[in-house]
Amino acid sequence: MPTWLVALILAIWAYLCIYDILGPTLFMGFRPLISAFVTGLIIGDVQTGLMVGGTLELMALGVYTYGGATIPDFTVGGILGTYFGTRLGFEGGLALAIPAALLLTQVDILNRFLNFVFVHRADAYAEKGDSKGFDRMMYAYSHIIWGLSRAIPVFLAVAFGETVVQGVSNFFTANPWFNKGIQVTGGILPALGFAMLLKILPVSKYPAFLLVGFVMFAYLKVPLVGIAVAGVAIALAYQQLKYRAQEG
Amino acid sequence: MAVAEKKLTRADLMAAFWRYVFFFQLGWNYERMQSVGYAFTMIPILKKTRPTPEEFKEAFLTNLNFFNTNPVVGAPIIIGAHIALEEAGASLETTEGLKVGLMGPLAGVGDTLLWALYNSIIFSIGSVMALNGSVLGPILVILLVLIPYLAVRYWQFFWSYRQGTNLVAQLGGGAIARITEFATLVGLIVVGGFAPSIVKLTTPLQWSRVVTVRGEQVTQTVAVQPQLDAILPLMLPVLVTGLAYWLLKRGWTPVRVILVLVAIGFIGGALGIFG
Numbered sequence: 001m002p003t004w005l006v007a008l009i010l011a012i013w014a015y016l017c018i019y020d021i022l023g024p025t026l027f028m029g030f031r032p033l034i035s036a037f038v039t040g041l042i043i044g045d046v047q048t049g050l051m052v053g054g055t056l057e058l059m060a061l062g063v064y065t066y067g068g069a070t071i072p073d074f075t076v077g078g079i080l081g082t083y084f085g086t087r088l089g090f091e092g093g094l095a096l097a098i099p100a101a102l103l104l105t106q107v108d109i110l111n112r113f114l115n116f117v118f119v120h121r122a123d124a125y126a127e128k129g130d131s132k133g134f135d136r137m138m139y140a141y142s143h144i145i146w147g148l149s150r151a152i153p154v155f156l157a158v159a160f161g162e163t164v165v166q167g168v169s170n171f172f173t174a175n176p177w178f179n180k181g182i183q184v185t186g187g188i189l190p191a192l193g194f195a196m197l198l199k200i201l202p203v204s205k206y207p208a209f210l211l212v213g214f215v216m217f218a219y220l221k222v223p224l225v226g227i228a229v230a231g232v233a234i235a236l237a238y239q240q241l242k243y244r245a246q247e248g
Numbered sequence: 249m250a251v252a253e254k255k256l257t258r259a260d261l262m263a264a265f266w267r268y269v270f271f272f273q274l275g276w277n278y279e280r281m282q283s284v285g286y287a288f289t290m291i292p293i294l295k296k297t298r299p300t301p302e303e304f305k306e307a308f309l310t311n312l313n314f315f316n317t318n319p320v321v322g323a324p325i326i327i328g329a330h331i332a333l334e335e336a337g338a339s340l341e342t343t344e345g346l347k348v349g350l351m352g353p354l355a356g357v358g359d360t361l362l363w364a365l366y367n368s369i370i371f372s373i374g375s376v377m378a379l380n381g382s383v384l385g386p387i388l389v390i391l392l393v394l395i396p397y398l399a400v401r402y403w404q405f406f407w408s409y410r411q412g413t414n415l416v417a418q419l420g421g422g423a424i425a426r427i428t429e430f431a432t433l434v435g436l437i438v439v440g441g442f443a444p445s446i447v448k449l450t451t452p453l454q455w456s457r458v459v460t461v462r463g464e465q466v467t468q469t470v471a472v473q474p475q476l477d478a479i480l481p482l483m484l485p486v487l488v489t490g491l492a493y494w495l496l497k498r499g500w501t502p503v504r505v506i507l508v509l510v511a512i513g514f515i516g517g518a519l520g521i522f523g
Contacts, residue, residue, distance in 0.1 A: 019274075021273075022272075022273040022274050022276060023269070023270050023271055023272065023273070023274055024269050024270050025319070025320060025393070025397055026393070026394050026397070026398070027390045027393060027394060028367075028389070028390070028393045031367075031371060031389075033371060033374055033375055033378060033385070033386050033389060034386055034389065034390060037378070037383070037385075037386035046383060047381060050378040050379070050381060050382070050383065050385065050386070051378070051379065053375070053378055053386065054374075054375040054376070054377075054378035054379035054385065055375075055379065057371055057372075057374070057375040057378075058372065058375050058446050061368050061371060061372055061375075061442075061446070062363070062364060062368055062439075063502060064359070064363040064364075064367075066359050066363070068276065068278070068281055068316065069502075070503075071502055072502065072503060072506060098506075098510065102503060102506065102507075105503055112276065112277060112278055113277070113278055114277075115275060115276060115277035115278075116277040116278065116279045118274075118275035118277065118284050119275060119277055119279055119280050119283060119284050119312065122275065122283075122284050122287060122312055123309070123312060125308075126287070126305060126308040126309040126312055127305070127309070128305075129301050129304055129305040129308065131291050131295065131304075131308065134287075134288065134291065134308075135288075135291070138271050138274065138275075138284075138288050142271065142274040142275050142284070143274050146274065146276075177517075177518045177519075177520075178518065180517045180518060180520070180523055181513065181514035181515070181516075181517035181518035182514070182517070183517060183523070184449070184513040184514070184516055184517030184522045184523055185509070185510050185513030185514050185517065186513075187447065187448030187449055187513065188447060188448070188449050188485075188488050188509050188512065188513045189506065189509055189510070189513070190443075190446045190447045191443070191447045191485070191488045191489040191491070191492040191509060192492050192502060192505050192506055192509060193368075194439055194442070194443035194446075194447065194489050194492070194493075195489055195492035195493040195495075195496050195505070196496065196502065197364050197368065197435065197439050198439060198489075198493045199493065199496045199497065200359065200360060200364060201360070201364065201432055201435050201436055201439065202432060203436070206432065206433060206436055209433050209436035209437045209440065210436045210437070210439065210440040211440060212437055212440060213436065213437040213438060213439060213440020213441035213442070214440040214441060214443075214444060214486075215440075216437075216440075216441050217440075217441035217442075217444055217445050217482075218444055218481040218482050219481065222441065224369075224372060224373055224376065224441070224442060224445060225373060227437065227438060227441035227442065228369045228434075228438055230437065231433070231434040231435075231437035231438050231441075232434055234433070234434075234437060235430050235433035235434045235437070236430075238433060239426065239429065239430060239433075243426070
């Protein structure tokens with residue numbers, strides 16, 4: 001495939017990913033695991049997609065737009081990381097994905113600001129009682145700012161990024177310490193996601209439950225699914241005892 | 249209570265449901281957040297319940313007021329109850345009161361249940377499978393999103409529509425508090441176990457010295473990592489997660505915390521302190 005065609009297809013994929021999370025949320029393309037995996041399918045390198053997507057996903061685990069806050073754009077990070085990771089190797093892909101995800105936060109803020117045009121148009125339609133016009137706006141172009149805010153950066157990066165990537169590639173082979181730095185960074189970034197989860201959970205009210213989870217993994221080596229099932233069981237038992245005492 | 253006249257058909261309800269599913273957050277903006285999608289969802293209903301142009305216009309405008317809650321777990325409950333109230337002929341003050349009263353608490357429940365709990369579990373399992381090279385990782389996650397997400401939205405929407413005006417009493421009767429507590433407890437246990445399993449940080453540092461044993465020069469090497477493990481397994485991942493948590497608690501934005509983590513990881517890795 002010519003580069004411009006790959007750029008176009010990946011741009012359309014980015015558009016669909018962001019439409020999905022704001023609209024139907026059918027496949028969660030917004031998450032890097034999915035955006036990178038499908039990018040891998042499109043460019044014919046599924047393994048790189050799985051590696052880049054899995055790593056970025058773990059970094060972004062608890063990171064969601066609570067209350068509409070802007071978060072690093074791991075969606076686009078996953079797409080670009082996979083695309084460039086095919087040429088640069090896994091670390092190289094990550095080294096580009098993380099700054100891309102951070103840069104795109106600016107675009108997200110601009111996007112959420114520009115979207116005010118829709119609420120003002122909606123006001124105008126409501127003043128006239130014109131629900132047909134409102135419907136047309138929603139179906140035809142309510143998704144356009146969201147979609148293009150992700151599609152355009154992906155298109156530009158893929159279509160014109162080759163020379164930059166060549167330079168990065170040369171730098172990598174000359175400096176192995178750089179790879180090591182990226183690897184360690186990939187390992188500790190998931191700390192942010194867990195910290196965000198802890199922040200929305202009342203840790204100081206129920207510290208025992210956090211410790212139980214830690215002991216299950218660190219000392220008893222229970223696999224992740226087992227911890228989740230045990231978590232449900234412990235919470236059920238706790239509530240049964242608590243509410244039985246209250247009600248009976 | 250008198251039986252309210254049924255003004256809405258199943259087709260009206262389904263029209264509202266699909267509008268909600270496919271368009272709910274597309275007009276999201278800082279000024280009024282989900283208001284555009286909310287009004288769009290209600291249009292097929294308002295056309296039936298507010299037959300005169302004046303009434304329709306007023307209801308249309310009112311439903312463009314500020315609105316924000318969790319789009320998947322929470323929003324359908326509010327929409328369903330709102331439709332039931334509309335059908336029963338409630339005033340705009342009543343329906344706005346319902347929306348404003350429920351959107352905050354339900355956002356908290358939805359964000360905890362869906363994003364923090366359900367998604368973190370399925371996505372961490374899917375990611376670990378993907379990192380082992382299995383395409384089943386992402387495929388499993390897609391299936392665990394596609395079907396349950398649609399089902400849970402459909403169920404909330406129609407359950408809440410049928411409950412109608414009883415809903416507020418039901419939710420107020422401790423149901424929300426109990427569900428939130430359940431989600432919180434599971435979330436804490438899961439985070440306690442998942443965080444150290446996924447955050448990876450070790451040190452290759454060694455401390456060595458040359459000692460003389462019976463006249464022979466012997467190099468003794470002590471690796472730092474086993475010493476740390478003996479004090480507390482996974483100490484470094486716990487410390488770095490604690491640092492990120494502490495910074496967020498102090499009001500740092502996620503982006504700034506990422507920059508700190510990148511600095512620690514990158515510099516530490518490049519210098520060989522971590523790795």
